[in-house]
Amino acid sequence: xxxxxxxxxxxxxxxxxxxxxxxxxxxxxxxxxxxxxxxxxxxxxxxxxxxxxxxxxxxxxxxxxxxxxxxxxxxxxxxxxxxxxxxxxxxxxxxxxxxxxxxxxxxxxxxxxxxxxxxxxxxxxxxxxxxxxxxxxxxxxxxxxxxxxxxxxxxxxxxxxxxxxxxxxxxxxxxxxxxxxxxxxxxxxxxxxxxxxxxxxxxxxxxxxxxxxxxxx
Amino acid sequence: xxxxxxxxxxxxxxxxxxxxxxxxxxxxxxxxxxxxxxxxxxxxxxxxxxxxxxxxxxxxxxxxxxxxxxxxxxxxxxxxxxxxxxxxxxxxxxxxxxxxxxxxxxxxxxxxxxxxxxxxxxxxxxxxxxxxxxxxxxxxxxxxxxxxxxxxxxxxxxxxxxxxxxxxxxxxxxxxxxxxxxxxxxxxxxxxxxxxxxxxxxxxxxxxxxxxxxxxx
Numbered sequence: 001x002x003x004x005x006x007x008x009x010x011x012x013x014x015x016x017x018x019x020x021x022x023x024x025x026x027x028x029x030x031x032x033x034x035x036x037x038x039x040x041x042x043x044x045x046x047x048x049x050x051x052x053x054x055x056x057x058x059x060x061x062x063x064x065x066x067x068x069x070x071x072x073x074x075x076x077x078x079x080x081x082x083x084x085x086x087x088x089x090x091x092x093x094x095x096x097x098x099x100x101x102x103x104x105x106x107x108x109x110x111x112x113x114x115x116x117x118x119x120x121x122x123x124x125x126x127x128x129x130x131x132x133x134x135x136x137x138x139x140x141x142x143x144x145x146x147x148x149x150x151x152x153x154x155x156x157x158x159x160x161x162x163x164x165x166x167x168x169x170x171x172x173x174x175x176x177x178x179x180x181x182x183x184x185x186x187x188x189x190x191x192x193x194x195x196x197x198x199x200x201x202x203x204x205x206x207x208x209x210x211x212x213x214x215x216x217x
Numbered sequence: 218x219x220x221x222x223x224x225x226x227x228x229x230x231x232x233x234x235x236x237x238x239x240x241x242x243x244x245x246x247x248x249x250x251x252x253x254x255x256x257x258x259x260x261x262x263x264x265x266x267x268x269x270x271x272x273x274x275x276x277x278x279x280x281x282x283x284x285x286x287x288x289x290x291x292x293x294x295x296x297x298x299x300x301x302x303x304x305x306x307x308x309x310x311x312x313x314x315x316x317x318x319x320x321x322x323x324x325x326x327x328x329x330x331x332x333x334x335x336x337x338x339x340x341x342x343x344x345x346x347x348x349x350x351x352x353x354x355x356x357x358x359x360x361x362x363x364x365x366x367x368x369x370x371x372x373x374x375x376x377x378x379x380x381x382x383x384x385x386x387x388x389x390x391x392x393x394x395x396x397x398x399x400x401x402x403x404x405x406x407x408x409x410x411x412x413x414x415x416x417x418x419x420x421x422x423x424x425x426x427x428x429x430x431x432x433x434x
Contacts, residue, residue: 010419013419013422013423014415014419016418016422017412017414017415017418017419018412018415020418021412021414021415025399079422080418080421080422080425081418081421081422081424081425081426082418082421084421084424084425086421086424094316095312095313095315095316095319096312096313096316098312099311099312099313099316100413102312103413105397105414106414106417109414109417109418109421110421111417111421149424150420150424173424173427174420174423174424176416176417176420180322182242188427190420190423190424190427192416192417192419192420194413194416195234195235195238196317196320196411197234197238197322197323197326198231198234198235198238199393199409199411200323200326200328200393200409201233201234201237201297201298201299201326202227202230202231202234202409203367203391203393203407203409204297204298204299204301204303204326204327204328205230205233205296205297205298206230206391206407207298207301207303207366207367207390207391207407208297208298208301209298210390210405210407
């Protein structure tokens with residue numbers, strides 16, 4: 001039932017991690033099967049959206065039975081590539097870089113952080129869990145005999161492009177960028193930008209709306 | 218031209234911060250006006266989507282002229298509530314909490330971080346920029362004479378619900394949650410969860426697809 005995944009839209013892809021998360025929660029609660037309607041109530045997408053999304057990857061559910069939670073979870077893990085292993089480096093060992101290196105969950109999903117790189121001499125030589133902080137000038141040499149697939153940028157905006165250029169030269173295949181700036185990259189490099197402010201601004205919008213409603217009533 | 222904003226969908230709201238970010242970039246490049254088509258090329262939404270989105274808030278563009286960049290930027294700032302001021306506390310002064318307290322950009326947008334709260338005695342008493350790290354047991358007393366609107370949860374998953382309950386009692390109006398767990402909150406409390414893994418899993422998916430394509434060719 002394997003379908004051609006090249007035509008699956010990014011909107012669908014971006015919803016997959018949410019299914020993955022909810023299914024894991026269900027497994028932890030020993031739920032073994034779930035209908036698209038129940039999943040809809042949990043996740044906030046319509047049941048028809050859920051059926052449509054999952055149909056992109058071949059049908060998983062069974063009419064009248066729903067989805068087998070463990071099976072769907074493992075299928076989505078596989079579709080997301082979470083059963084694979086990715087060598088990862090983090091550039092910038094400040095608070096954010098250290099916080100990400102500390103997420104042991106990422107390690108469990110196959111994102112193996114080999115090292116953090118840093119230019120601040122006070123941080124070079126530290127260990128975050130067991131991960132060394134290495135001089136950024138040694139990045140190229142370090143990467144020589146390793147196939148590094150993902151570079152995480154945790155520097156400030158000013159250094160982000162420079163760091164990205166270095167990562168592209170290694171070469172990495174994907175960049176996960178936390179600097180609040182868009183980076184110019186060759187087209188074949190996968191780029192994911194995390195803009196924390198986007199989520200904060202949604203809070204701000206909702207707060208403003210709530211405050212206005214209270215003033216009106 | 219003020220429209221009733223209560224019917225604007227969350228999908229539109231979630232796109233607004235992206236417009237805001239792009240318009241700021243345009244202003245920094247001294248671009249004074251832009252068509253929905255040009256904006257579409259920058260931002261990756263279709264021109265018709267952009268016109269539709271912005272029409273939810275009253276028409277801004279002018280046929281044949283496009284959008285006045287500075288005007289649209291300031292309108293979207295206002296719609297997002299970024300012209301207001303929000304008292305904010307961060308719970309958890311570990312790496313992530315410190316990283317967020319260090320984002321001076323949030324301060325500029327009106328999110329005024331009054332303090333970080335922490336139970337680890339080695340962190341209590343520190344200052345992040347000028348922001349004090351205070352004993353979590355003193356949260357209630359601290360909040361007594363301040364109107365705190367936003368609580369940011371930067372603890373681990375195990376403590377997140379407990380911390381959320383404390384924040385609800387203060388009371389805060391919104392919770393920005395970075396712990397990788399969903400929190401039970403009263404309905405009137407605004408909840409934004411940041412799941413960093415969602416973005417990482419998208420990278421993983423795209424990497425897997427790219428690797429498979431290379432194997433095929």
